[in-house]
Amino acid sequence: MFGWEFPPFHTGGLGTACEGLTKCLSKNGVELIFVLPKKLDLNVDFLKVVYADDNIPIKKQYYFNSIIQGYTTHKSYENKYELEKEKDLIYASNLNEEVERYGLVAKRIAEEETFDIIHAHDWLTFKAGMMAKRVSGKKLIVHVHATEFDRCGGQGCNQHVYDIEKKGMQEADQIIAISDYTKKQIVKHYGISPKKVIVIHNGTQFEEFILNEVSNLKKSKKIVLSLGRITLQKGIDYLISAARIVLQYDRNVIFVIAGNGDMYEEIVRKVSDMGIADNFIFTGWVKDKNEIKKMYSMADLFIMPSVSEPFGLVPLEAQMCGTPSLISKQSGVAEIFSNCLKADFWDVNDMADKIVAVLKYNELHKTLNENGKEEVKKLTWDKPAVRCMDLYKKMMEEVN
Amino acid sequence: MVSVCFYFQVHQPYRVKKYTIFDIGNNSNYFYDDGDNKRNNEKILRKVSNKCYLPANAVLLELLNKYPEFKISFSFSGVFLEQLEEFAPDVLDSFKKLVDTGQVEILAETYYHSLAFLYSKGEFREQVKLHENLIKRLFGLTPKVFRNTELIYSNEVAREVEAMGYKGILSEGSDNILGWRSPNFLYRPISTKKIKVLTKNYRLSDDLAFRFSEKSWKEWPLTAPKYVEWVNAINGNGNVLNLFMDYETFGEHQWEETGIFEFMRHLPGEILKHPDNNFKTPSEVIDSYNVMGDFDVPHLMSWADVERDLSAWLGNEIQHSAINKVYFLGHRVLKTKDEELIHKWRKLQTSDHFYYMCTKWFADGDVHKYFNPYESPYDAFISFMNVLQDLELRLEKYEMMNPDEKCNLSSSNFNNIYKFNSLLNNKSEGMINGNN
Numbered sequence: 001m002f003g004w005e006f007p008p009f010h011t012g013g014l015g016t017a018c019e020g021l022t023k024c025l026s027k028n029g030v031e032l033i034f035v036l037p038k039k040l041d042l043n044v045d046f047l048k049v050v051y052a053d054d055n056i057p058i059k060k061q062y063y064f065n066s067i068i069q070g071y072t073t074h075k076s077y078e079n080k081y082e083l084e085k086e087k088d089l090i091y092a093s094n095l096n097e098e099v100e101r102y103g104l105v106a107k108r109i110a111e112e113e114t115f116d117i118i119h120a121h122d123w124l125t126f127k128a129g130m131m132a133k134r135v136s137g138k139k140l141i142v143h144v145h146a147t148e149f150d151r152c153g154g155q156g157c158n159q160h161v162y163d164i165e166k167k168g169m170q171e172a173d174q175i176i177a178i179s180d181y182t183k184k185q186i187v188k189h190y191g192i193s194p195k196k197v198i199v200i201h202n203g204t205q206f207e208e209f210i211l212n213e214v215s216n217l218k219k220s221k222k223i224v225l226s227l228g229r230i231t232l233q234k235g236i237d238y239l240i241s242a243a244r245i246v247l248q249y250d251r252n253v254i255f256v257i258a259g260n261g262d263m264y265e266e267i268v269r270k271v272s273d274m275g276i277a278d279n280f281i282f283t284g285w286v287k288d289k290n291e292i293k294k295m296y297s298m299a300d301l302f303i304m305p306s307v308s309e310p311f312g313l314v315p316l317e318a319q320m321c322g323t324p325s326l327i328s329k330q331s332g333v334a335e336i337f338s339n340c341l342k343a344d345f346w347d348v349n350d351m352a353d354k355i356v357a358v359l360k361y362n363e364l365h366k367t368l369n370e371n372g373k374e375e376v377k378k379l380t381w382d383k384p385a386v387r388c389m390d391l392y393k394k395m396m397e398e399v400n
Numbered sequence: 401m402v403s404v405c406f407y408f409q410v411h412q413p414y415r416v417k418k419y420t421i422f423d424i425g426n427n428s429n430y431f432y433d434d435g436d437n438k439r440n441n442e443k444i445l446r447k448v449s450n451k452c453y454l455p456a457n458a459v460l461l462e463l464l465n466k467y468p469e470f471k472i473s474f475s476f477s478g479v480f481l482e483q484l485e486e487f488a489p490d491v492l493d494s495f496k497k498l499v500d501t502g503q504v505e506i507l508a509e510t511y512y513h514s515l516a517f518l519y520s521k522g523e524f525r526e527q528v529k530l531h532e533n534l535i536k537r538l539f540g541l542t543p544k545v546f547r548n549t550e551l552i553y554s555n556e557v558a559r560e561v562e563a564m565g566y567k568g569i570l571s572e573g574s575d576n577i578l579g580w581r582s583p584n585f586l587y588r589p590i591s592t593k594k595i596k597v598l599t600k601n602y603r604l605s606d607d608l609a610f611r612f613s614e615k616s617w618k619e620w621p622l623t624a625p626k627y628v629e630w631v632n633a634i635n636g637n638g639n640v641l642n643l644f645m646d647y648e649t650f651g652e653h654q655w656e657e658t659g660i661f662e663f664m665r666h667l668p669g670e671i672l673k674h675p676d677n678n679f680k681t682p683s684e685v686i687d688s689y690n691v692m693g694d695f696d697v698p699h700l701m702s703w704a705d706v707e708r709d710l711s712a713w714l715g716n717e718i719q720h721s722a723i724n725k726v727y728f729l730g731h732r733v734l735k736t737k738d739e740e741l742i743h744k745w746r747k748l749q750t751s752d753h754f755y756y757m758c759t760k761w762f763a764d765g766d767v768h769k770y771f772n773p774y775e776s777p778y779d780a781f782i783s784f785m786n787v788l789q790d791l792e793l794r795l796e797k798y799e800m801m802n803p804d805e806k807c808n809l810s811s812s813n814f815n816n817i818y819k820f821n822s823l824l825n826n827k828s829e830g831m832i833n834g835n836n
Contacts, residue, residue: 249421338762341778353420357782363721364781371716371759 002106002118002125002132003036004068006061013313014145017178017202018121024203024385030392031059033113035128037066037102039084064105067091068098068124073151074158096160103127110135117392119143123161126168133171139395142172146310147185150233166190174395176200176388179332182310200388201336202311203381208373209321211297218298221254222359225299225323227292227314228306230261235305235328235345237267242305244274245352250359251279258283258295296321300365301358306331307345315340319376324368326354336379339371402584402631403640403680403688404671405598407547407570408647411477411513412448413752415439415773419783424790430744438773442487449491452651457494459650459661463668464501470668471503471679474647475547478511478531479750481538492538499539505681506535508543508566514749515549515713517557518700519727525564527746545569545682549751551600551644551703552710555696558589558597566595568686570644571695572703573599584638586686587695596686597695600644600703604630609645613658621659624666632674639689640680644703713754718781723754725788732795741798745791748784756780 001022005015022032050061067080077095084091092098106128110118118140120129126142133140148157148165169175169190175197177183183197217223224243228234236257243255257267257280264282271280286292296302302318302325309331316337318325326341327334334342341358343350358364417433433439463470476495484492498504510516510527511534517524528546535541545568546561553571561569573583581587583599607627611617619626634641646653654660671677680688704712714720726748733745757777774780 338776339759339778342775349420349422353422353786354782356421357785361718361721361781361785363717364778364785367716367718367759368778371762 001032001034002102002120002128003034004122004124006034006036013202013311014122016313017145017311020203020205020381021385021388023205024381025388026059028385028389030389033060033062033109033115035062035064035106035109037068037124038063039065039067062105062109064102066098066102068095068102074160099124099127099164103131107131107135116396117141120168120172121145123148123165123168126164130168130171139173139399140171141174141176141391141395142168143176143178144169144182144186144310145178147182147189149185149189150182150308150310152233169196172196174198174391176391178202178311180335181330181332185310198387198391200384200391201332202313203384204313204316204320204376204379206377206380207320209293209297211294211321215298217254221252222250223254223256223299224301224303224355224359225256225258225295225318226303226305227258227286227295227318228304230257230259230264230267232263233306233308234259234261235307236263237270238307238345238348238351239303239305240267240271240274240276240280242348242351242355243279244276245348246355247276247279249352249356253355253359254279254281256281256283256295256299258286258292260285292317293321296323299323301326301355303351303355304328304331304333305345305351309333316376316379319369319372322369322373324358324365324372326351326358337372337375339368339375341368401676401678402634402638403678403685404631405640405642405680405682405685406472407507407642407644407682408472408474408649409547409645410453410474410480410647412441412445412480412483413513413750414479414483414747415441415444416748416753416780416783416787418774418779419786419790421786424786425793428744428790428794430787430790431747441483444773445483445487445491448648448652449488451656452648453491454494455656455661456647456650456664457491457498459664460498461494461501463665464498464503467668467672468503469672469679471505471681471684472498473505473507473545473681474498475507475509476535477509477513477750478527478534479513479747481534485538496539499541503681505545505683506539506541506543507570507682508532508535508546510549512746512749513549513751514746515552515710515723515751515754516749517548517552517560518710519723520730521560523727523730523749524560528564545598545686550713552700553597553697553702554700555590555698557700558592558595558695558697562589562592562595568596568598568682570642570682571597571599571697572602572701572708573642574602574708576708577697577701581693582638583642584634584640585692586640586689587693588691590694590696596691598640598642598682598685599695600642602703604641605643605645608643608660608663609649609653612649612654612660612663622663624663624670627663627667628670628674631671631677635674635676640685711760712758713751716757716759718759718777719754719757722757722781722784722788725785729788729792729795732799733791736795736798738798741791741794748787748791753780753784757784 003018007015007019026032067084074095081091081093092101110132118129118132118138120126121143122145129140129142148161169192177186177197177199179201180199183199186192186197187194226239230236246253271277296318302315302323304312304315304327306328309328311332315325315327315333324340328345329342330345341354343354414431416430417439508528509531511531512527514527516527535543546566547570548557551570551572558569583601586596589595589597612622614620631641650660700710701708702710733742756772756774757780759777762777
């Protein structure tokens with residue numbers, strides 16, 4: 001299995017998903033060799049092997065020394081490279097070459113290891129997956145958590161990334177999409193036959209969090225929270241338009257925007273131009289897991305207004321912390337999560353109506369919360385993992 | 401002798417339109433959604449008329465004319481008949497033609513298909529009276545037998561209905577209510593004097609209403625001769641076969657392609673082949689047979705779902721808060737004597753509004769979702785509560801203009817709301833005790 005991030009070193013949903021899936025697969029007796037890029041200490045070799053222990057359920061993990069991280073873009077890679085190149089010269093000078101390098105590492109591992117199926121998560125690993133398929137002749141699954149069309153949020157896609165994605169999907173024997181939403185993207189934008197794409201929704205690991213302290217802010221205000229990258233994809237500009245309407249009906253609401261991204265300054269400026277800056281708090285990135293949970297718990301409503309969201313784990317996490325959600329219908333999680341409010345990301349009136357309602361009608365908040373929590377408890381990785389294993393079995397039988 | 405007693409429930413609510421915060425204070429049109437959606441009452445009525453009411457009425461008229469012994473009964477909600485007058489007078493005429501045969505009985509119910517009995521006896525009586533007036537005006541008949549919304553029943557309902565002068569009442573007849581006893585006899589509600597209760601034979605009723613088109617059912621496909629074998633088997637074990645169902649079974653729940661209309665076309669002839677079978681309306685059943693024993697239902701129940709309880713309407717907090725708010729406003733609404741406002745408020749009492757807020761099986765996406773005109777129970781709640789906000793604004797406006805009229809809540813007729821909630825809690829305890 002090829003990944004690009006894995007907890008505790010991760011920045012987004014992909015790492016969390018890989019952890020949940022691999023844990024459940026291992027529990028069910030699947031032996032996994034997991035390969036991922038990770039910036040290693042200088043005194044360590046360029047490949048490091050870690051065997052299963054109490055912390056890592058996976059039989060064997062390969063760390064390949066690289067500065068690729070989750071959600072690396074060409075630009076962020078080059079920035080990082082600038083910082084690192086003085087110290088170390090093993091990394092390639094641009095992302096394209098680094099992805100190629102990952103492929104070569106994959107080739108070496110595939111020659112040494114024995115395995116039945118190759119499973120590659122998202123485009124950065126597709127070259128690695130294809131290379132492993134070429135040397136081993138084993139079947140390849142590419143698992144699509146997001147496409148370039150999600151990441152660019154309507155702005156120009158990177159042709160190089162698109163090409164790798166398309167090639168990976170074409171060479172794969174089977175594609176897993178994490179939602180119907182993503183499956184449609186794959187069929188529409190990459191010209192792949194829908195028959196080749198199976199949808200396996202992500203699961204989650206339920207961890208209830210109850211906050212006992214009540215902050216001063218919470219005592220006097222109602223809090224609406226959003227958390228994520230501040231990019232076109234995440235739809236924060238629609239949220240602020242809805243917020244302006246909400247504030248006409250209820251001045252007593254604070255919108256907390258947690259996260260950062262290329263639209264950060266634009267959003268701050270817009271909020272101030274609208275004259276509603278007093279009702280906004282921008283926190284920047286919140287890294288500490290416990291802090292994030294506290295923020296979730298403090299909120300009266302969590303909002304995920306994404307323009308395009310292949311899955312979207314955050315509302316499920318907010319729900320575990322006792323906060324119901326309003327989510328964009330243009331998200332994968334909307335396909336499997338019922339006990340929440342839903343709106344089209346562009347329908348700011350509908351969004352405002354629902355925000356006001358959940359803040360005004362306590363019983364609505366309570367019923368959403370109780371039913372939502374029960375539902376999230378059932379959205380574990382067990383079912384997705386079993387479906388994954390069924391797929392492995394089917395593909396191995398086809399070989400025999 | 402087996403008397404087959406058909407009762408068809410015919411009801412359509414005034415669904416609340418998508419009513420947002422922007423409408424509050426600006427728009428007192430609550431029910432007329434003219435969009436292309438499942439809340440457009442006129443469109444739905446037209447659709448169901450074409451699929452069910454018109455073709456089913458045609459079949460029944462043909463049968464009533466062909467077999468003078470064939471009898472049926474209907475219960476029409478007032479809000480349904482009002483919509484027929486408003487949107488589909490041709491359909492109303494087709495019902496009138498059935499009634500004109502003289503082989504049709506019409507039952508009493510609340511005009512607004514409401515849960516008023518649970519919240520205010522005064523409001524309940526008023527709505528039954530309004531319904532009676534409407535039936536008299538449209539069909540020239542006065543109902544003698546009562547059926548409560550969704551067959552909601554308890555000893556208390558029977559006592560109240562007897563006091564109102566009815567000679568019969570309808571009830572669910574499932575096993576958890578009747579125990580070892582058969583639904584095929586009449587019973588006497590406990591601590592009543594004269595009123596008789598007819599209990600639904602849920603197996604044979606549901607064979608038509610729910611299982612008819614189910615291909616996995618071992619009896620599929622169901623034919624009229626096979627069904628009548630089961631009917632004939634009652635001879636010697638009962639007086640009456642109560643087949644109670646939604647009229648929308650014909651053509652809407654069971655589509656025409658399932659053969660339901662053909663089945664119905666053959667059924668009366670098959671039943672009458674047996675010399676000991678006949679058809680009777682509920683009143684005729686009551687006049688013909690004596691009661692077999694007492695019928696004791698201390699706790700509220702209904703004909704809905706496997707639970708046969710009230711949880712489809714009053715199962716979660718949003719449902720409770722919405723309905724409590726409706727009745728909480730009651731005294732103030734009635735004080736205005738503004739007929740249009742009172743009528744609107746009463747339309748908000750229709751049980752369907754609360755049904756749409758049911759979250760019991762929401763995540764499983766089953767029948768409740770299919771019939772839900774809103775995208776989610778939460779959306780149903782939001783529109784409904786926004787409407788109540790507007791209604792309250794209108795009350796405040798009225799009270800400001802008529803300061804003397806401002807009501808004293810403590811003298812309200814609607815103060816048994818909280819009493820009812822505690823009653824529901826007792827009920828669940830009662831069920832547990834009953835099972836022990």
